[in-house]
Amino acid sequence: MFKRNEMEKGVESLLFISAVAAVLALFLLCLFLFRDGILLFKDYPLTGFLTEKSWYPTSLDPRFGLQPLLFGSILVTVGAIFFAVPLGIAAAIYISELASPRVAGILKPLTEILAGIPSVVFGFFGLVVLVPVIQEALDLSTGQTALTGSVMLGVMALPTIISISEDAISSVPRSIKEGSLALGSTRWQTIHKVTVPAALSGISAAVMLGIGRAIGETMTVMMVTGNTAIIPGFPSGLFEPVRTMTATIALEMGEVPQGSEHFHALFAVGSVLFITTFIINIAAGHIKNRYRFRL
């Protein structure tokens, strides 16, 4: 029979091993990604990777310019943010502050169902429905544009933004809202001067997680953005096809010989993607700490 002490120690070391295994897996993943990525620069200069304006991986004189892909990702993501953040926060405010309990009880689970739809289904919907709509409405030569990708990504980021912002807003104590109302402020003044500012750290976390979801999304953008690797202009690039970093890796990885220059170039792109999301996460942490008046 186990002595109680040994049992405690056993559980403790089991948990320790699990934690170490998770961190180790992550560490190995980074190592693997960066190692294969760095190998590109044996044959191809880093400056070329960063400054070259085109991505021609399979021509006789291959070019591995990051810029078209990086700016493609940034454009699609920024577009998604502009679309999803105001809408998501507005929806969260409505659900937590204005809707009757019955309506909120219907809306909240519905937005969460949205989060469970696989991205390929979103992509299919985008391709079949949104692409022709955008093409006709804006009179473009193709509806597969950065804008289409932004709208789709925005819709996909919405459940994250709504659900986490809603939690943050509803956890603002009722007593604070009553304090504001008792001073003679209207419901709207209370929402935008007291409730939302008090929930700001939670809301910004929601936005950051939404962005993280958008920038890493692959299948949907691949299906609706046309995948043309040219540096997009702004804002004109919104109405033209673009190619993101994620789509590039997914499209090309299946066809490259292992160990080739192109293979390593894709890993280098993957490393950049990793670094980008890493920076976003760090930024999210800093933004959260910037609000001095936390509850």
Place this chain on the structure above:
Amino acid sequence: MTDDFANGTEIEVRGLNLWYGTNHALHDISIDIPKNSVTAFIGPSGCGKSTFLRCLNRMNDLIPNCRIEGNVNINGEDIYSKGVDVVDLRKKVGMVFQKPNPFPMSIHDNVAYGPRIHGAPRKEIEGIVEYALRSGALWDEVSGRLNTSALDLSGGQQQRLCIARTLAVKPEVILFDEPCSALDPISTSKIEDLILELKKQYTIVIVTHNMQQAARISDYTAFFLLGDLIEFGRTEQIFESPQRKETEDYITGRFG
């Protein structure tokens, strides 16, 4: 009730009934609350004294399924009549809550919040903030750190900040809903001194669990029991020669 108050009547309630859904929580309350004096509502938990207090600035409007009948006249105006703007009413009738509830902002912005939403000119804000903090007996403690978070203050300071925040809107009436129940004795006595000071300019209604507190600071006392107003009169009379048996039982500590 006769109108024999020295300073006149501020609030006149006639036949007020309140239901939460089917629960009839206040029964036919009629009371006159005098100007520039302290009126205390006492009674055991659940007797309706806080509910009644919240009828006076229509905070019960926020509760779904709450239905109110009867008249509440403040300075001659029926606050439940159709044309009444709740915002104007709450500007006139301020409220301090049971637990200090400062906003998660700086001390300065907490006090400036009310004047700002009511459109006070920018130039006047600083003056109002200082006036309110002085009247709230907090100025000397915080004047050097107005831009620090209000949440770093002690509980007693937070409650005085909430009082100052209410004063900044320049109300006529201030409702206190058990303002000291979360505070230590020293903070409590500071708040009590402050209330005695404030009654010179404001009409004060205070709900309290603490009978000594009612005896110390109030001029008039109303005793509530199970949704009925049992007895109302001068505080000395209520405590020394209550007319009703229930009042006497409660005051002498036989129940509650």
